[in-house]
Amino acid sequence: MVGIFIPPACREEVLGDLRERNEGAQLFLYDALRTVPMVIVSRIRRTTDSVVLLMEAFCCYVSFLAVALVVQPSMIRTEEGLLRLAIPGVIALLVLVIADAYANPRKKSLLRPILAVALAFAAVFLVQAIHRLLPGMMLAVGSGMSMMLLLAMRMLFPPIADRPQQAQGPAFWQKQEIVAAGVLKATAAVAGILLVGSSVPDRLKGPVLGIAVAGAAIYFITRRI
């Protein structure tokens, strides 16, 4: 039972270590409860590229935003509507992150990106069936667009565990070719400024956005100097 919750990539050694440390079933379970969550978090950290995840989130949100603009423009005029458009993307990405963490690195398949994306949107439709997230047509078209974009993204930037690795190169270096912590920090800074900007008067929103974009541009230009 415990083995089901441990990602396949590290299941063998973690189960073996837990078995070696604990004689009785109760001790085993207690130790597993303390250990397995950390193993899962560590695996998620290893298999998730934060910058790619951010780009995927952007793709999902823009897809649903575009559909809302055509199907129901009134939705994008309210903060609640804009927030609701983000929910399907959040669910899909959550499922994708977990699917990547639980993917078995020993069983490589060309269909894996397609299956993972399909699973992610199956979860979105399951949640829609339980609690209505968006109007049906909007969700269907938005999900279709998101799936296309996510598939393209996943083919361009496969999950870290699936990327080919050089013989003697540690995975961390490879990760750095795509992941730059600065990109994430700058994006977070822009998002933070925009959030603060949403509470300032309309006439100041332009300058606030301008300062944010200029700051990010200066940061990117000077980062490598």
Add this chain to the structure above:
Amino acid sequence: MVDWSLNIPYNVYKMAIGQFEQLVLTAILSLRDDAYGVSIHSKVADLAKPKNVSLGAVYVTLDRLEDKGYLASWLADPTPERGGRAKRFYRLEALGERALQESVATAKRVWQEVGRVRGWLKS
């Protein structure tokens, strides 16, 4: 200052390691060919006394150190005492040894400075 002419990835210069990472690297260094999850955890628990160390924290650190290129790991054959499960052994890489050396040198300098100020060591 980063020397770009060497064409070495940027993060190689960020070799500073945390205290827990030092403990894990030291445990692997001292265990030599017998460094796997359980033995590393028990060695780290010895080194970290009186603090309690969880097995999960050791796994997280091992993963992080492997990602940084400080460690290499491989799966051995399954053994009956582990319910037929294999062990994952860890070995210190050159980069890991260098990081450990640097952190030991820093600790030494701190020790000497504290000793000099407190008068434990002759300056």
